[in-house]
Amino acid sequence: MIARTSASTLTAVVLGLLAFAIFGPIANMLLWAVAEAWYFPHKLPVEWGFSFWERVFRPQGNAMESLVNSVLIALATVVASLAIAIPAGLALGRGNLPWRSFFLLLFLLPQAFPSVAVHMNIAHIFYKLGLNGTYAGVMLVHTIQGLVFAVWIATAAFAAVDRELEEAARNMGATAFQAFRTVTLPLALPGILASAIFVFLISLDEFTGTFFVGVPDITTMPLLLFTASMEGNYQIASITALILLVPSVAFMLVIEKFLRADVLAKVGT
Amino acid sequence: MRPFSRRPRHHPVPAGTAATKTIRPAASRDTHAHLRSLLLIAPALVTVGLLFLYPLGYSLVWAFRDETAGGWSFANFIKAYDFYSLDMLFTVVIVTLATLFIGVLSIAIGGYLTLGENRVAVAALRWLYRWPLFIPFVVAGQLMRTFLAKNGMMNNMLVGSGVLDPLSTTSFLDWRGIVITFVWKQTPFAALLVAGAMASLDRSTMEAARNLGAGRVRVLLEIVVPQVATTLMVALILSYVVMMSVLSVPLMINAQTPTMLTVDMAWRINSYGDYPVANALGFISYAMTAVIAWIYLRQGIREGGKPA
Numbered sequence: 072m073i074a075r076t077s078a079s080t081l082t083a084v085v086l087g088l089l090a091f092a093i094f095g096p097i098a099n100m101l102l103w104a105v106a107e108a109w110y111f112p113h114k115l116p117v118e119w120g121f122s123f124w125e126r127v128f129r130p131q132g133n134a135m136e137s138l139v140n141s142v143l144i145a146l147a148t149v150v151a152s153l154a155i156a157i158p159a160g161l162a163l164g165r166g167n168l169p170w171r172s173f174f175l176l177l178f179l180l181p182q183a184f185p186s187v188a189v190h191m192n193i194a195h196i197f198y199k200l201g202l203n204g205t206y207a208g209v210m211l212v213h214t215i216q217g218l219v220f221a222v223w224i225a226t227a228a229f230a231a232v233d234r235e236l237e238e239a240a241r242n243m244g245a246t247a248f249q250a251f252r253t254v255t256l257p258l259a260l261p262g263i264l265a266s267a268i269f270v271f272l273i274s275l276d277e278f279t280g281t282f283f284v285g286v287p288d289i290t291t292m293p294l295l296l297f298t299a300s301m302e303g304n305y306q307i308a309s310i311t312a313l314i315l316l317v318p319s320v321a322f323m324l325v326i327e328k329f330l331r332a333d334v335l336a337k338v339g340t
Numbered sequence: 341m342r343p344f345s346r347r348p349r350h351h352p353v354p355a356g357t358a359a360t361k362t363i364r365p366a367a368s369r370d371t372h373a374h375l376r377s378l379l380l381i382a383p384a385l386v387t388v389g390l391l392f393l394y395p396l397g398y399s400l401v402w403a404f405r406d407e408t409a410g411g412w413s414f415a416n417f418i419k420a421y422d423f424y425s426l427d428m429l430f431t432v433v434i435v436t437l438a439t440l441f442i443g444v445l446s447i448a449i450g451g452y453l454t455l456g457e458n459r460v461a462v463a464a465l466r467w468l469y470r471w472p473l474f475i476p477f478v479v480a481g482q483l484m485r486t487f488l489a490k491n492g493m494m495n496n497m498l499v500g501s502g503v504l505d506p507l508s509t510t511s512f513l514d515w516r517g518i519v520i521t522f523v524w525k526q527t528p529f530a531a532l533l534v535a536g537a538m539a540s541l542d543r544s545t546m547e548a549a550r551n552l553g554a555g556r557v558r559v560l561l562e563i564v565v566p567q568v569a570t571t572l573m574v575a576l577i578l579s580y581v582v583m584m585s586v587l588s589v590p591l592m593i594n595a596q597t598p599t600m601l602t603v604d605m606a607w608r609i610n611s612y613g614d615y616p617v618a619n620a621l622g623f624i625s626y627a628m629t630a631v632i633a634w635i636y637l638r639q640g641i642r643e644g645g646k647p648a
Contacts (some may be wrong), residue, residue: 079458082458083461085469086464089468092524093469094471094496095487096480096484096487096493096524097471097483097491099483099487099492099493100482100487102493110500112491112506112555118383140473144347149596154383155383155387156384158381158384159380159381159385162378163381165375165379167370167376167377168374168377168378168381169374174381174385176637179636180388180392180637181392182581183629183633183637184396184580184581184586184626185622185625185626185628185629187585187587187606188621188625189392189395189396189399189622190393190395190625191399191401191584191604191605191606191618191619192396192398192615193395194623196394196395196398211391212391214387215392217393218384218387219388220385261478276474278476278477278478278587278588279586280589283609284605293476295480296479296482297588297592298480300482301592305485305486308485308487309482312479315479317477319473319476320471322474323470323471326518
């Protein structure tokens with residue numbers, strides 16, 4: 072009895088420490104987001120308020136511009152990635168593809184290389200093409216990252232659709248495209264939707280590619296956060312961090328409703 | 341683990357269905373299907389070719405080309421080594437250390453979720469551990485910049501609880517900060533994969549061992565972990581490559597020397613436009629991941645091509 076009580080006390084202490092390790096940094100950011108002034112040796116902000124929020128959300132400010140940039144680029148990236156990934160996922164998950172292993176390798180490859188070296192060379196190539204500092208350039212560099220995941224998820228989603236349902240539709244006289252549109256696609260739709268949200272998040276959060284390709288004209292939320300933080304403006308940095316944190320945490324909480332566990336386990340990072 | 345079908349590729353056709361419809365000879369039907377699949381995958385191949393393979397090849401050419409003397413040489417590597425050998429060591433140590441911590445923590449979390457007997461604690465842990473899963477690295481960097489600072493919340497708590505006295509607090513914004521940030525951000529991912537693999541194991545061997553008197557730690561290490569070794573390895577390899585690629589965290593936590601190679605690459609480019617040395621550093625970072633990435637790719641092919 073005593074052993075059991077001390078064991079559950081230990082469990083509670085370990086869980087408490089874990090909770091502090093996970094939520095401590097988030098709480099510290101939340102405090103900074105509503106601090107007007109906070110300096111040593113005070114353990115809590117000296118003045119509280121929302122004047123920095125007003126600065127961030129001022130319509131003509133940098134922050135609003137970055138927010139609009141981030142959302143527009145992310146939407147364009149989703150459209151581009153899915154337009155390419157859905158047919159590829161169909162071919163890899165369903166189709167009768169020669170050299171399938173080779174293609175699988177090709178779509179795993181970008182995950183196996185540290186990306187900074189690739190991104191700086193994309194920036195060099197884009198510079199010569201006049202794509203640096205343009206929406207199209209940033210969207211393209213986000214697309215290559217989103218594409219790999221979108222292909223993985225779409226492949227898994229199409230592979231999970233029961234082939235016999237398609238064959239039943241074909242036997243009732245449906246054309247290949249009709250069977251795809253009315254049977255395969257609706258069944259794979261939850262996976263496709265999940266990959267759309269995932270690509271949106273990848274693009275919204277992307278830092279390295281934008282760091283090299285976006286300069287000097289395109290600032291997204293992660294770059295605004297980075298610049299504010301390096302300038303020591305912790306209020307702006309923390310408010311920006313909070314704006315980026317909300318969709319990430321929301322996605323984490325709802326992901327199981329979109330993805331079946333077996334599909335989720337197949338997603339890389 | 342893999343995003344690919346575990347189903348047989350040539351699914352048996354149910355008796356009495358397709359057989360009556362086959363009019364064209366099988367060979368021509370196959371070629372037709374091949375061609376259609378290749379057309380479907382073509383845009384993705386072109387994109388990967390132009391936006392990944394081409395810049396990758398470009399970086400290899402830059403790394404080995406001698407700008408001053410012309411031709412090919414190791415000159416860029418010698419320069420990179422002279423300037424940044426300490427950072428190379430620093431990078432390997434930080435990423436390896438973080439990978440080890442992630443491995444231990446994800447086994448502990450997955451193990452408690454699988455073998456834990458206190459239902460409330462298991463539910464609490466399941467709810468708790470995943471929070472940082474999709475938080476971007478740049479946000480994690482900012483959170484830690486405030487949390488780990490000399491006057492940050494961590495030191496305040498340690499002082500408040502009497503563990504430290506106020507004069508002996510130090511900032512953790514150095515190599516330790518980078519390791520902590522990496523572990524904080526990347527453990528949920530590894531733990532999610534590991535816990536998923538553990539949950540799908542057959543419980544009868546675990547229960548048999550428990551009934552024979554084996555402790556939970558022993559069951560975890562001797563029965564559960566060996567069965568999820570592949571998943572654990574893939575999770576750790578992916579985490580290792582991701583950490584080798586992150587630019588924002590080392591820039592925000594510790595950009596003074598010694599720092600990580602990603603910071604050095606960005607510095608060579610933004611301050612000097614020095615593509616040759618930056619690409620030599622890039623090649624070195626490829627080499628640091630090449631061995632383990634090869635294991636990962638081979639695993640991917642084996643599972644992706646496996647019919648059952």
